[in-house]
Amino acid sequence: MKRTKDEAEQTKAGILDAAVELFAEKGFANTSLTEIAKKAEVTRGAIYWHFKNKAEIFDALHESLFVPLTDMILSDMNEEHEQPLHQLQQLCVKSLTDLATNYRKQLVMKVLMVQCIYGEELACAKQKHDARKRESLKLFSLYIEKAIKNGTLPQGTDPEPIVMTICFFMKGVFVEFLNDTAAYNLEANAEILVRHVFEGILNCSSGPR
Amino acid sequence: MKRTKDEAEQTKAGILDAAVELFAEKGFANTSLTEIAKKAEVTRGAIYWHFKNKAEIFDALHESLFVPLTDMILSDMNEEHEQPLHQLQQLCVKSLTDLATNYRKQLVMKVLMVQCIYGEELACAKQKHDARKRESLKLFSLYIEKAIKNGTLPQGTDPEPIVMTICFFMKGVFVEFLNDTAAYNLEANAEILVRHVFEGILNCSSGPR
DNA sequence: ATAAACATACATTCGTGTATGTATGTTGTC
């Protein structure tokens, strides 16, 4: 039953499609390879041909999402902007509206952020995940420090609580939205939500109390 | 091998202690009853005597935490306050510092919010969980509406994005903090973080842009 | 012809649930 190369890539993609939907629906640990195979209309043999095990499927999903994401952020970072805080604000809005309008991304992010538990089985993936997070945290700090030098934020401001606020807020939006996509109109409200937080940061730093 | 009633309650508590630690460490799905029994220094027989199955252990943890929490919120709600927004703000700070200083609560909340996946096995617990969340959402709305009538927020303000902002932010703090308790000094920063968000809400509503 | 791209079959492990055994606390009775 050898297929042509294109057909093989297609079945591999089909397995990933089936996996991400099942993972998003029932969670990584609660999904068996048999179920994935059934949904993808192949046998477990096909899965074991393309992937070493279930964890490697997870890894593939992880990789497929974060490579383009990091590219986007870095390209945005390169073009200098006179108002770094505002730039960061727009980046947040963009990533939210992006999430709100991209179904595939919703699925994968749901798997990565709420429907999996990083135990020993996914230790490898967790390391990568943590590395990504540290990167974005550094990036956030960089924006903030630029804003302080720039004068947008007063001299001597502590960047840490600001980074924490933004990071926590974004995480909350992602998790809560992905947990019940239909419950919120994220696309319509993204800008207001982000503005709330950034306005508060500005206001708190310039005029405490 | 019959024990006295007190001893029995003690073993039951021991099982719960072992369970919550293992759940928090490796996740609900990745923890077997055998492991729990081993850690609690009993056999699986003891577990099946006190609980119907693993899901009921989860339920017991859930119950043990949320009963006192709801009490606290409701008692706070009863005493009328002239500045409802500020009252809500203090409630948020309080629940964060409370979390930061209560290890047991950290464990249970970690299990409930990040280390479990509400599949069919936990369907019963998920219903309760969702009910709790709807309650607190209504509560949030109530505070906001009081602030609008009060004049703290301008007439005609839409409560929804405000509630979303607070809810998302709080969720993010919980999840991110519980994910790596040692990474943040939540107790020291709780007030600043919450102030960021509430200041932004005030500022955005009174003077848009 | 040979190796890719699977399907099929099998062995093994692991976890659950339940049935049963058993020693001990508890309770009523005289």
Added chain:
DNA sequence: GACAACATACATACACGAATGTATGTTTAT
């Protein structure tokens, strides 16, 4: 207050399915 009779609080043993990984068979592109 002593002693059955019973219920309690587990421990042990077993049966069962589910999931994994691997070994092997089969077909077909190249």
